[in-house]
Amino acid sequence: MLPPTFPKKTSLAIATLGALLLLLESAKLARPFTLAEVVDFRPRDIPSVEPLAPIPPSTRPVTAFRHPIIEPNLIDQHDNLRAFYLALWRTELGAPGAITRVLHYGDSPVTADSITADVRSLLQQHFGDAGHGFVLIAKPWAWYGHRGVDVQGKNWRIAAATQVRAKDGFHGLGGVSFEGDTGATSDFELAEDHAQMEIHFLRQPDGGVLTVEAEGQKLGQVETAGPDKQPDYQTFPLNAGARDIKLLVERGPVRLFGVSFERNAPGVIYNSLGLNGGQVQVVARYFDKPQWNEELQHQHPDLVVINYGTNESIYADYIEHSYPGELRQVIERVKAAVPRASVLIMSPMDRGQRDSNSRISTVPTLPRLVEIQRQIASEMGCAFFNTFQAMGGEGTMARWYDSQPRLVSADFTHPLPAGARKVGVLLDQALESGYRQFKARELRRPH
Amino acid sequence: MLLTTAAYFSFLAAVFFAYWLAARYRLGALAVVLFANYFFYARWDLVYLALIPAASTCDFLIGHALHRYTRPGLRRLLVTLSIALNVGLIASVKYFTVLPWVLPLALSFYGFQSLTYTIDIYRRDAQPAGSYLAYLASASFFPTTVAGPITRLSTLWPQWSKREMLTVQDGGKALFLIGLGLVKKLLIADFLAETLVNRVFDLPKLYSGAEVLAGVYGYAFQLYYDFSGYTDIAMGSALLLGITLPRNFNRPYAAQNISDFWRRWHISFSNWLRDYLYFSLPGLRSRWKIFAYLNLVITMVIGGLWHGAGWTFLVWGAWHGVGLAAHRGWLALHGNPKLTFTTGARILCGLATFHFVLIGWVFFRASSLSTARDILYQIVSGSISFANITPAFVLVLAIAAAAHYIPQRWYDGGLQLYCQFPYYAQAAAIAVLVVAIRYVAGSGSAPFIYSRF
Secondary structure (H helix, E strand, O other): OOOOOOOHHHHHHHHHHHHHHHHHHHOOOOOOOOHHHHHOOOOOOOOOOOOOOOOOOOOOOOOOOOOOOOOOOEEOOOOOOHHHHHHHHHHHHOOOOOEEEEEEEEOHHHHOOOOHHHHHHHHHHHHOEOOOEEEOOOOOOOOOOEOOEEEEEEEEEEEEOOOOOOOOOOOOOOOEEEEEEEEEEEEEEEOOOOOEEEEEEEEEOOOOEEEEEEOOEEEEEEEOEOOOOEEEEEEEEOOOOOOEEEEEEEEOOEEEEEEEEEOOOOEEEEEEEEOOOOOHHHHHHHOOHHHHHHHHHHHOOOEEEEEOOOOOOOOHHHHHHOHHHHHHHHHHHHHHHOOOOEEEEEOOOOOEEEOOOOOEEEOOOHHHHHHHHHHHHHHOOOEEEOHHHHHOOOOHHHHHHHOOOOOEOOOOOOEOHHHHHHHHHHHHHHHHHHHHHHHHHHHHOOO | OOOOOHHHHHHHHHHHHHHHHHOOOHHHHHHHHHHHHHHHHHHHOOOHHHHHHHHHHHHHHHHHHHHHOOOHHHHHHHHHHHHHHHHHHHHHHHOOOOOOOOOOOOOHHHHHHHHHHHHHHHOOOOOOOOOHHHHHHHHOOHHHOOOOOOOOHHHHHHHHHOOOOOOHHHHHHHHHHHHHHHHHHHHHHHHHHHHHHHHHHHOHHHOOHHHHHHHHHHHHHHHHHHHHHHHHHHHHHHHHOOOOOOOOOOOHHHOOOHHHHHHHOOHHHHHHHHHHHHHHOOOOOOOOOHHHHHHHHHHHHHHHHHHOOOHHHHHHHHHHHHHHHHHHHHHHHOOOOOOOOOHHHHHHHHHHHHHHHHHHHHHHHOOOHHHHHHHHHHHHHOOOOOOOOOHHHHHHHHHHHHHHHOOHHHHHHHHHHHHHOOHHHHHHHHHHHHHHHHHHOOOOOOOOHHHHO
């Protein structure tokens, strides 16, 4: 017998709703649910990713490990990283001028110096800091940035290889061309002292004049006029404390590609060369071959990292048909330009999307793209770093998105600073572990 | 146990039936509610089973002592003890990790409600609860646990004593509110967040000025629909047990000025700040009028910092405090004029107020001051690209904005219509909604934004 205060209509509505939902669940129209969930008192699972322990700077030369560490995500079966490791060894020994130079080509995370800034900082902590390296003349997109160098440019006509391309395909080392008429300026604010800066410019008929200033003092001029169009470079020494650098187009037109900052000390220069929307096809199709060759050769790199794939990862047909050929083309061009350099193919990070159940899952074509990269790296004598697997493989984006603190953006593609640092540390650990194994092998080898 | 999950609604249905079966015995009904409250807390973490009863018992005893003793010094000591207890509880869970693990549920709303009890008795605005059980059931009432509305306890326990049955109208309204809350949260707020808002606030420099601006507009409506959706579900849940909770929102983006906004937005919180913080600050009765303005800013800054110990919340609080002080100053300067506006002027005032609030939301949502700066910088940069704004986002944002401004009578009409439905039609309407959510919003939902405060 129900009490007189019992709300019959509402009770019937709730009971009917319960029955309807059970019916819908059996017809798979409502979400599966078990009553056991109601009495689940287990602590709520808050996924967390272990915080990274700070890596102390080394106080003595790195010595060979007795038992080399196997680095599963860095595939270097044929000693493809030998040139890089030998350079690192020379740098570690501290010989004057022993600079290890790395060029890291990548897409949007790299353009914000995300990931690369962490690798740079770790390698420089352990092997010495030979300078920041290459920086573009202005921000082609708001997202562009470099840790330790602030850049502000005004009145440049910007032609990025991924956007409004330069008609002649001259995009310099970093993939972006800057053309300025009289009055165009760029200001660089350095966090630390450097010994010299090198301006990357285009010598061209009717080229104008660029003035270079440091801390308000004129350092000199760059005359960009020349009989033919060709990339050229001019170096200016920087005094101690010279951290505010200004470039001013005294007389236009002047076409620039970037500025490199270096120190006169053994160490690592890790150049971050990112393009928003970067893909191998951009390099293959829109970088002028001789001009890019010249830029690469001028750098004398010990390692070239090719780190594309995220932007391609959603185009299944392209990945199967055109991507392998274009990746091969880019590798061939790098190897032809700088045959003594090691080449490392770095796979993209995991990339997530919401599936039909609204769960975040890995883009289905991404593992296939990573596999293609691995195969081509092996075929073409390149080392391969499997970022995707090192992060945790399929489903990493979901875990990183749910972790506290969150490691990736809500687009399930771009890392947040903590996530970028984690990837940077993973790459650094793989490279340094590989280096130690290399050293151990070399030291054991009879001379 | 999030208020949007099947587990919660199964629990609520069980509580509903148990409560009304036991309702003829007041003690039985209270026991059901108390058991439900502690069950709800335990689902978040078992440690609450120790914390909440202990804290509630302290406040109950302090309330009776405040009522009994008349010595001002002792009464001040007692109320200070209660404030220290509740603020300490809020702060220890929110700002300092006293336990080796993180507690999933902040105790802010519990603490605010408990303080209304002891401070009201201290001010002699209320009598202490006659029944220990009624006090415990009121202080930890589960629908208000996650994010309010902050309810004066003195308005809550008298409702346990009434012997009225749940009217057909109230029962229908309760189901309507729950359905409406689900739509607001899962179909609007979570959709806006997922499709653009979260991305823009994560990495604003990746998006054009137009996209960032759309993301900020989206956030304004996401926050409103998330929080008011939660409130609707909480109010509906309470109403199923015959308990009326205070209204928390009244079309806040239709406010004509910033003071009006705070009379419409998170009403229970702004009332709490006014009654228990602003009126408690020194200098209000001073002849120095500046205190009235200064205290407004201080109140809002503290209100901001309650959301989190960070510069962004401080700036957000100060922004609103200065806005409120400026508005009050303007009124005082003009002799508190009774203004009548034309429709055009009303729209302009509404838009100006909305955008003032919008700038505040940038700081409220941004993870750091530099991110907030990047967002504002991207907006003023004027860069235009709509590549990341999908038609679905525009559609949902438009629906969200239009629904916000619909006349109250339309809402009342919808409610009346639903209440008149026969029981099976009421059930079918919510079942259809559940299926729609299944297909549009997918599985799971993000936690309510205010649950972390």
